[in-house]
Amino acid sequence: MAQAPINEAVSLADLARDPYSIYRRMRLETPIVEVPAARRIMLTKAKHTRMVKDNAELYSSDDPVTPMQRAFQAHTLMRKDGPEHRAERMAMQKALSPKVIKSDWAELYRKIASDYLDRLPRGERVDLFTDLCGPVAARILAHILGLDEASDADMMRWSQTLIDGAGNFGFAEDPFAKSDAANAEMNAYFDRIEARHRAEPNNSAFSIMLNAANPLPIGQIHSNIKIAIGGGINEPRDALATILYGLLSNPEQLEEVKRTEAWSDAFEEGVRWVAPIQASSRRVTEAHQIDGIDIPEGVTLMTIQASANHDEDLFENGHLFDVFRKKAPHQAFGSGPHHCSGAQVARKTVGEIMLPMIFERFPNMELVPDEKVIWHGFGFRGPLNLPVTLN
Amino acid sequence: MVEITFVHPDGNRRTVGAAPGTSIMQAARDNGINEIIAECGGAMACATCHCYVDDAWTDRVGRRDDAEDDMLDFAEGEVRDTSRLSCQIALSEALDGVIVHLPDVQG
Ligand code: HEM
Numbered sequence: 494m495a496q497a498p499i500n501e502a503v504s505l506a507d508l509a510r511d512p513y514s515i516y517r518r519m520r521l522e523t524p525i526v527e528v529p530a531a532r533r534i535m536l537t538k539a540k541h542t543r544m545v546k547d548n549a550e551l552y553s554s555d556d557p558v559t560p561m562q563r564a565f566q567a568h569t570l571m572r573k574d575g576p577e578h579r580a581e582r583m584a585m586q587k588a589l590s591p592k593v594i595k596s597d598w599a600e601l602y603r604k605i606a607s608d609y610l611d612r613l614p615r616g617e618r619v620d621l622f623t624d625l626c627g628p629v630a631a632r633i634l635a636h637i638l639g640l641d642e643a644s645d646a647d648m649m650r651w652s653q654t655l656i657d658g659a660g661n662f663g664f665a666e667d668p669f670a671k672s673d674a675a676n677a678e679m680n681a682y683f684d685r686i687e688a689r690h691r692a693e694p695n696n697s698a699f700s701i702m703l704n705a706a707n708p709l710p711i712g713q714i715h716s717n718i719k720i721a722i723g724g725g726i727n728e729p730r731d732a733l734a735t736i737l738y739g740l741l742s743n744p745e746q747l748e749e750v751k752r753t754e755a756w757s758d759a760f761e762e763g764v765r766w767v768a769p770i771q772a773s774s775r776r777v778t779e780a781h782q783i784d785g786i787d788i789p790e791g792v793t794l795m796t797i798q799a800s801a802n803h804d805e806d807l808f809e810n811g812h813l814f815d816v817f818r819k820k821a822p823h824q825a826f827g828s829g830p831h832h833c834s835g836a837q838v839a840r841k842t843v844g845e846i847m848l849p850m851i852f853e854r855f856p857n858m859e860l861v862p863d864e865k866v867i868w869h870g871f872g873f874r875g876p877l878n879l880p881v882t883l884n
Numbered sequence: 885m886v887e888i889t890f891v892h893p894d895g896n897r898r899t900v901g902a903a904p905g906t907s908i909m910q911a912a913r914d915n916g917i918n919e920i921i922a923e924c925g926g927a928m929a930c931a932t933c934h935c936y937v938d939d940a941w942t943d944r945v946g947r948r949d950d951a952e953d954d955m956l957d958f959a960e961g962e963v964r965d966t967s968r969l970s971c972q973i974a975l976s977e978a979l980d981g982v983i984v985h986l987p988d989v990q991g
């Protein structure tokens with residue numbers, strides 16, 4: 494009998510400010526640790542986080558008391574297991590496949606990326622986080638999902654509202670009032686465009702789900718689209734901002750990346766270095782032990798993929814951004830049956846299209862020297878600003 | 885021990901041993917065959933473990949089922965009749981000596 498050690502000292506604010514030094518100590522001293530502030534047992538080693546994600550029977554995604562259900566007004570695929578999960582996930586999968594991206598969307602995305610870069614003012618200070626990373630991610634996602642008419646601002650607002658609601662663990666009124674209003678807007682909009690998608694189907698997620706041989710019930714189609722809105726904007730936005738920062742603050746690496754066109758490696762290193770989704774939760778279905786520590790039935794484990802991605806077992810000096818480091822598998826997209834459905838979309842749009850185009854357009858882009866880039870976040874993490882001058 | 889030969893896109897071959905009961909994906913990961921990325925860890929959720937079964941072995945290995953076929957839509961490389969997700973091929977004594985070809989792109 495060995496209960497997980499308890500870390501009373503650490504707060505969520507500490508974790509949002511400076512998670513990596515805290516996780517480093519945990520990996521060293523208490524790799525499996527109960528953190529009352531998060532009301533979870535945290536797993537900080539890569540081998541443990543992967544094991545949990547890969548075993549959906551022992552570690553269920555179904556959380557009966559998740560605020561996510563209230564925020565999305567539905568039990569969504571992210572919180573389901575087994576065949577039911579698979580059916581919902583596969584219904585949307587084709588729209589996110591590398592082939593469809595290449596055949597149907599790559600040209601459009603290049604044009605979108607190019608248009609958004611054209612709009613940026615030259616020779617001035619620009620915040621790429623607000624003026625580029627967010628809007629371009631929103632625009633691209635709108636097309637993937639078949640929501641062409643939705644504005645960037647609406648997409649970003651819906652996304653943030655759903656995320657805030659899903660993270661409303663205290664069940665406060667206000668975030669749910671906002672998510673209810675956003676759900677009403679989205680449902681009305683989806684109803685309006687349904688006829689178009691039936692009459693003129695394309696390879697967007699909405700069209701594919703509506704026109705499938707055995708379509709999901711419309712409510713599930715809507716909640717799948719909402720999951721993708723909630724999960725498909727902030728992560729590519731944060732990934733792009735993180736990678737840009739990594740390259741701009743390491744000019745010798747940037748030169749080498751340009752010379753060898755190692756944009757995909759830069760992408761992988763960026764999401765490894767600061768994982769946009771830092772942690773996930775799984776509910777334990779049967780009492781057992783992990784490495785001699787008791788894991789009781791019914792507790793919620795938090796897999797800290799941010800920490801797994803810095804694990805000394807796999808990465809030397811994991812706290813440093815190093816595109817040319819020895820390759821090892823990171824877990825920024827998770828693992829197991831809930832592995833990110835949008836991983837290939839993110840790789841293509843951010844890694845293959847955006848990154849090279851930005852540096853081609855602005856070869857002398859620099860960080861603004863006296864403005865500090867602020868990093869924030871425990872569950873989700875990235876820079877909050879990215880001030881640069883474009884020459 | 886069961887022997888598996890991986891044929892790289894450039895034609896180079898590498899033969900490795902694995903215990904019956906594991907998958908071809910696992911054998912590739914354990915032996916540093918980097919063309920098999922297997923990002924979802926064998927949950928049939930990523931298609932980054934795509935491989936081509938050698939013509940001489942397709943009958944013994946068996947064909948993909950519908951669920952695997954749907955997931956193969958997600959593969960980055962060209963999908964052929966012999967395409968399989970290597971995480972879905974369990975190794976047994978009957979597959980001793982199996983030859984699989986690796987795709988030139990994989991997610
Ligand atoms: C760099 C960008 C991205 C990162 C780092 C990321 C990360 C993740 C992670 C870690 C998970 C697994 C969560 C868990 O295990 O509980 C996940 C799931 C998911 N992601 Fe992403 N994501 C990104 C981009 C996207 C995009 C662009 C889309 C949509 C087009 C998307 C759609 C989804 C969906 C639908 C799921 C749920 C899958 C399931 O539960 O079966 N993601 N993502």
Ligand code: FES
Nearest residue numbers: 926928930931971
């Ligand atoms: S390892 Fe992901 S599908 Fe085989």
